[in-house]
Amino acid sequence: METYGKILTIAMPAFLLLVLLEKVYGWIFKKDAFKPLDTISSLSSGYTNVVKDVLGLSVSILSYQWMVSHWTVYKVESTIWVYIIAFIALDFSGYWVHRLSHEINFFWNKHAIHHSSEEFNLGCALRQSISSFVSLFTIFLLPAALLGVEPKVIAIVAPLHLFAQFWYHTVYIGRMGFLEKIIVTPSHHRVHHAINPEYLDKNHGQIFIFWDKIFGTFQEELPNVPPVYGITRPASTWNPIKINFQHLWLLIKDAARTKSLKDKFRIWFMPTGWRPADVAERFPVNKIEDIYHFQKYAPQVSxxxxxxxxxxxxxxxxxxxxxxxxxxxxxxxxxxxxxxxxxxxxxxxxxxxxxxxxxxxxxxxxxxxxxxxxxxxxxxxxxxxxxxxxxxxxxxxxxxxxxxxxxxxxxxxxxxxxxxxxx
Incomplete structure (x- = not known):
């Protein structure tokens, strides 16, 4: 807790400066509009997320420490390889957690905030969840546990792995040659944040793109299909705390309103966006039908x-x-x-x-x-x-x-x- 807080006293000013420099660069050199409310909303979401993380407001059903204590089959010597294994294991785990967050209704709630901006910039990287209080997916760190990677190593590598996902949230870096085959690039991640039918639920990798290629979720950015950003059910608010619980609140209401006992249970585990037929008919929600012609959320203030x-x-x-x-x-x-x-x-x-x-x-x-x-x-x-x-x-x-x-x-x-x- 204290160590992570100290790290953030260095990281926060750096991230804030980079976000603002990107906006200034776009405004001066690319003649892009500076949308300050979107930027403030993204950065404010970052505030809420780091408070939650630093204060440790979450628990793990299956702790990594327990996995190491009970399931280690071969302990790797404490060398640079331990940190490399930890990094790759975190990325493997991150791919599956990320993918499940896109594919299952209940888990989408904790990830929707990250996609809620209708712009794509460095600020989007800071739109992170506060709605997840229980970690269910520590099991995906099993490869590291089997090799006896100590929890303290994971604790050291995890912030580095997270911070390394910041830079590729930008429209100002094009394709990057041979690196496109190895790591997640801005081009790959533009696809991931897009709501175009060609791009939905693709490129879940966090550092390495080869997970998507191995597991069949890869999609390259197409030159004739410009990405359109956001979520298909627009958040329509700048309040990051509200955005964090919008989807969950809809699930709760739908589960209460449906007359089907089966749907009351399965709604939580169905594909993201699924709603009971009787509820969807009686209580329609705003959803973007034409992604190329919709009004972005942009209230004007003095x-x-x-x-x-x-x-x-x-x-x-x-x-x-x-x-x-x-x-x-x-x-x-x-x-x-x-x-x-x-x-x-x-x-x-x-x-x-x-x-x-x-x-x-x-x-x-x-x-x-x-x-x-x-x-x-x-x-x-x-x-x-x-x-x-x-x-x-x-x-x-x-x-x-x-x-x-x-x-x-x-x-x-x-x-x-x-x-x-x-x-």
């Missing part, structure tokens, strides 16, 4: 609101930096309270991005919780010991945040709604 959202985003970044850099000092259960507060901030400002009037209620709840923490403890998780003006800055932020969000919801959004009704 320049002043956009500036404030960026302020909220970077302020949240500073809180994350404080949390991850001081996990041991903050201690338990305070780290979980801190993480919950960060979730509240993200929920509140992304609701404002959606121009949802309820953003004001979430903002009020966030500020009440913030003031309670400050005045009940006399500080903000030890921030005053690091920065003398930390506590006053937090109080000022909460007050300004409430005032500005009230203005945007009660004045700007109301004026906009009135003008829309008059038109």
């Amino acid at each position: 320049n002043s609101m956009l500036v404030w959202i960026w302020v909220q985003f970077f302020f949240t970044f500073s809180l994350l930096y404080h949390l991850f850099g001081n996990i041991a000092k903050i201690g338990s259960p305070n780290i979980f309270i801190y993480g919950g507060f960060i979730y509240l901030i993200v929920f509140a400002y992304t609701e404002l991005m959606d121009k949802n009037p309820y953003a004001l209620l979430w903002e009020a709840l966030k500020n009440v919780v913030g003031f309670y923490i400050i005045f009940s403890t006399g500080d903000w998780f030890g921030l005053s010991q690091l920065v003398a003006w930390g506590k006053p800055a937090l109080i000022a932020y909460l007050i300004v945040s409430m005032i500005l969000t009230s203005y945007f919801v009660l004045v700007e959004l109301k004026q906009e709604n009135s003008q829309t009704q008059m038109a």
Whole structure:
């Protein structure tokens, strides 16, 4: 937990800088539109994911430690080969977990967030799940367990394997020659994120593309079929916490509504997107029928609101930096309270991005919780010991945040709604 937090204090600024540099490059040299709300939504999803991971908010039904203890048949000596085996085993496991997430209704919920952006850029790589609390697929690490690869080796290699999947989420790198046959490239991964019929559910590899070629899920990018990105049932929100549970909520409702006892059970294990016939007829959901002619989700906000959202985003970044850099000092259960507060901030400002009037209620709840923490403890998780003006800055932020969000919801959004009704 503490080690991963320290790693993220280095990795987060690097990823943020690369995401913003890619957007600036596209805007200046490729004349692509800079869509800030999509970028903020992606990066905010990354916030929620790293909080969940650092705080260890998940359990494994079958632990890797148990597998090593009981199933090792030959222990590989502790050399560079141990790390190579661990990396390949993680990639093999990643391929199957990824593939099952695309093919089975219940497991799609934890992966839909990653595909929810209707753009394809480095920010998409940071759209990661918070909805999976139980790991069911540790079994796919069996090859490493059989060879006695220690859990600490897996723990070291896993973040490197994850971070190595960041770079290929871009449209600005073309085909890469002979590397296309070995590793996952941007071209391969553009196919994976596309909703074109030719591309759906292809290229599940994470680092090595040969898994897809071995198991029959490979598809190259076709020169006459430009990828169209997103999910066929559009998320239609910038709120990453909502997106994380949209599919699950639909499954719950469909299971409750169907009259078939058989469908109530099998809906969870059917192919992704399957719905009981009686429910699909009575309760249709929005689904993209013509992938080349659909309206992307893009609510327009005022320049002043956009500036404030960026302020909220970077302020949240500073809180994350404080949390991850001081996990041991903050201690338990305070780290979980801190993480919950960060979730509240993200929920509140992304609701404002959606121009949802309820953003004001979430903002009020966030500020009440913030003031309670400050005045009940006399500080903000030890921030005053690091920065003398930390506590006053937090109080000022909460007050300004409430005032500005009230203005945007009660004045700007109301004026906009009135003008829309008059038109």
